[in-house]
Amino acid sequence: MSRIALLIVLTLCFRSLGSAQTCTGNLGDPVLNETFGTGNYHLKPGETTFNYEGGCPSKGNYTISGFLFGCGNRTWVQMVGDHTPNDLNGNYMMVNAESTPGVIYMDTAKNLCGNTVYQFGMWVTPVMTHFSCDGNAVLPNIKYQLKTLAGVTLAIDSTGNLPIVNDRDWRFYGFTVTTPPGLTDIIVNITINPPYGCGSGFAIDDITLSPCGPTISALIDGSPGPAEVCADYTNPFVMTAAYSPGFADPVVQWQMSVDSGRTWTDITGATTLTYSVPHRTSGAIMYRICIAERANINSVNCRVTSNAIYTAIHPVPAHAPPRTLIGCLGKDFHFPQADPRALEVLWTGPGGYNSTSPNPVIPTIQYSDSGLYKLKETFYYNCVSLDTFYLKIFPGTTVSLEPSYPICEGQSELLLASATDSVGFLWIPSTGLSNNTIPNPLASPRDSVIYKIYATNKYGCTDSASVTIDVYRNPVANAGIDKVILRGDTAILNGIATGTSVNYNWSPSNYLNDAGLITPLAYPPVTGTYTLQVVSTVGCGSVSDEVEVKVYNDFFIPNAFTPNGDGINDKFQIPLLDNYRLTHFTVYNRWGEIVFNAQGSRTDWDGKFKGLPQPHAVYVYFLELVSPTGKKITRRGTVMLIR
Template identity: 35%
Template sequence: MSKTIFAVFLCCFSCCINNTFSQTCQGSLGDPVVHIDFGRGDDTFGPELGSNTKYQYIMSNAPADGYYTIKKKIDRGDPWHFISNHTPDDPDGYLMMVNASYSPGIFYETIVTTELCANTTYEFAAWVANLMKSGGIKPNITFQITTINDQILSTYNTGDIPNSVESTWKQYGFLFTTIGNVTQVKIKIVNNALGGSGNDLVLDDITFRPCGPKISTSIDNGQQEKIICENENTSITISANVEGSANLRYLWQRNSGNGWVDLNNETTTQIIIPAQTLPPGNYQYRILAAEINNFNSPSCRAASSAVTIQVTPSPKPIVVSQQNVCIGNTINLDVNGTADSYSWTGPNNYRSNLKSPVIENASAADAGTYQVSIISKGCSAIAQINVSIIALPLAEVDASSVSICEGTSVTLHASGGSSYKWMPSEGLSATDIPNPIASPGITTVYSVSVSNGVCEAIKYVIVNVFRKAEADAGKDRSIIEGQSITLNGKVSGDHVRYFWTPSNFLDDPSKLNPTASPPQHITYTLNVWSEEGCPGSTSDVSVKVYKKLEIPNTITPNGDGINDVWNIAALEAYPEAEIKIVNRYGERVFSSASDAKNWDGKYKGVNVPVGTYYYMIDLHSGQKIITGSITVLR
């Protein structure tokens, strides 16, 4: 079944395309007013053509002579070409495949239902391909356009359609003119060759296009394409030069990508377009022309070739409108997006071609307006940023260094701003006030950031913490009468001084470790104080002085009253003393009781044998145990 599509513009092309016309329109062609493409669908085979052909319809990949099929593509292979339907961008479209009958004759005939214009010339065209790769009978076709009453208006014979190595669609065409009041015509397609081996062909995309006056169009007197920038403040003139009847009517059309749209108010051979009215995109313009009486029928209109206006989007640079920079800091200029080129200008004849230039160590002279001009795809745009240079706050602190004693505090003072930030926070009563109380445990460097709301300056305060003066006189000591001892004094803290009291029997009371030689018990005090005025401290050490012992090394316990008892002079000065005497075998023969400190040479009331014995005396005075030997004689 044939299908007619009105006012649809189709570019016809395929794998290999040739055009053969018996006549050529000397003017301009309109859009196809008749288009027979045999339909489209999801199925492999399309519907039969009914009365439009006397051939037999068959759903087959290889119709016999006198048969035809409607199919998306021919994919049988040898001896035929693989070939798809011709309609561009229509994979679901169908073609007509014909295996010609043994006898020549009409194999396609249809009445064109589209109302044509009287006394108007049209181009007839159809796409045909010989299916045979080589050899065989070659198709030979005659196209006829007749009136409804079979009066021939025009005819065209293709001659033998040759074989080709590759599948080749070929367009055949000619002109015909409707006569008198003829507005309806027939299409007849005749097979002139015999059937048998060969004479196999495919047919697709039969079209009528009105042939009108010769029209040439141009933009601004010569251009077929013009590229402009979005919002460009200019006007574009498109003119048409028409060669033909003086009794013509015109209408301009525009295609913005969704098909041709009439510009109903543009009916002269010139159109003026304000460029700023066109959003970014591609725009095609053409002019339609037809006799005044026929103009309202799309079947009568010829169309010029299209001219194109390409509107390139203007770049849209975005920068921050205001940047506040503190003196001495960095000015960071930047524009978003990408462009082909950048050009910055600013105060002090500033110039830069970078996208994001940097100005180091900003000064008051750098304040002002900076402008960036960018170019993208030939279009330019400008943006501005105002840079203000803000003076730093006059930050002050009362003192850059203060000293305190350990465990005390001091108030720090900063000024010159509207807000403050102290660091570190350890030891501070607050970090966001100008005068916090500082109580650090160790010497600390504090920084204070003084801000005026935009800029900040930093000052530093060292809080020196002097450690407490601490004294340690050491452990209590003991000596034997006549001995000397070194005192183990220790001090800690910063900038400390010290001395011992009393100074009696000390070799130098200003020394930390003086030598003491007291004749009797005494207590010394180590006095420590700080040169920084921090509190001092004292510590005492007791030195006990014990009598010197005279220990006999021989006794003669024979009862003559002379040297019968081992008696240690001055032992009574050591009431806690313990004595132990053992024989040479380590057997104890004497140990002192709390009162008995003398040995009479007996063990359990019996005289011990003459010989050498050994003693150990623990005075419990902090001194080492005294040891030695004693000889018993009789």
């Protein structure tokens, strides 16, 4: 028997004793890593004997998806999301192996190292519920196997019968195997051989084969990290590592990643357990350490890796140049607002001054408060900003205003301001002012307004005061349009009275239901005039307006019209009285056919029927109106259409 054959036999004997053992140390990057991708992903030819089917798989088929529900005739669990961590829109493989033996997945891991421990692993979830197959589902049992290219089994195990579930239940299945010396390629083979019958549904994800070795861990400055500092840091990062026994001749290699761990690069010369990270001023870099037997250290498929440590260098906050601040004697002084992103703020200054407020105030400032002030702002990651301010104190000024009084629309008022020393004035807003830079402008605002005056002395010290001018609206009277009624009916007077604080009344009060209402009812027996009087109670005068109520014995209905387009009597039109509602207006021809019908506000016929001019003839009309009091008024008669 050859030496290689003997080693294979010995390995098989070892696997039969502990086929479910998994790695107790650290793993390296996967040599084989099947996550089933994202989106529209398909297996390569030869990787499975099952047939692909979009959507829920039927008997003997599989699908690759990240969102499925209603499968197994609506008896399988909902499968929303895959198993792979941080895998946005990731997929899993769902298989319906009902009465269908075959290869679920098969691939070859290449460029392995001999005499090295590898861990095979996969994540599987049952998908069948107790409703599946009317409660008699065949439970799937998945076999996973590692073998040589020659077909010699290195290790084999199975999941056992996957249980019935109510929700997805991802579980890990795997084992470790030690490769014989000289063996570089291994076939990963996952199969199923179900009994005949309904069932055998499952999903699988994250099939991996990774190198396994001793435990190895990394620290940064004695901590597992992460480490984030400001760009002006002075203490360098020092990485240290430790590992447990397991390799006969271990060698280490530090690595770095600038793309959040997607790819890693060996750091030249970093081959000891301690690594001092070069000083840098920006960026995020991850670090880790790898370990392998000396003969295998140059093969990424044979290394075991530590935890990854994240480091980030944050920019130093911008420093403002020194500034001179002006304080005005006897006034409250407000320091500039600190950066709102600062976690801590400390102001210090003369006489032991200190404040942790982001916008501190020195009340009633004095000459003794002059001097140098410092602002220390502390941000995340111990980033610190130091700024200086020199505060100078100058004589202040005080502005005062005489009280104002209300004015009526169109009137003016003189504003009276004064200051304690020689100053410049500025009124805001300037609207309605004769001059907004003098102390006593003439104000003629159209609306109520608050004027604010700023007085600034030669040192730049400013004081302000404000005054409110209320503008009263002048009275306005609108008695409305003239009214027309039939004798015995009622008109509504549509009066409008506006202005600030006004009283109003109608005169004469004869035949009004209430002369104090703005819209009273009027029922005069003859034509007459009513006057609406509006009086301001705040001294802005009084106004009046008149409305005529015409009283007719009856309303006029014409007996002929000439629709010839000359603009004179072109329509048969009945003028409606005020507040009267038209309920029916119908015109018939000599045969009793309706040629015009209207209601509401339309009371004119243009002599056409269905868009066609009607002939010269006598037509009959019927008219019905409702008065403001609800009384119905009807009229019947004839009208001559003349052409």
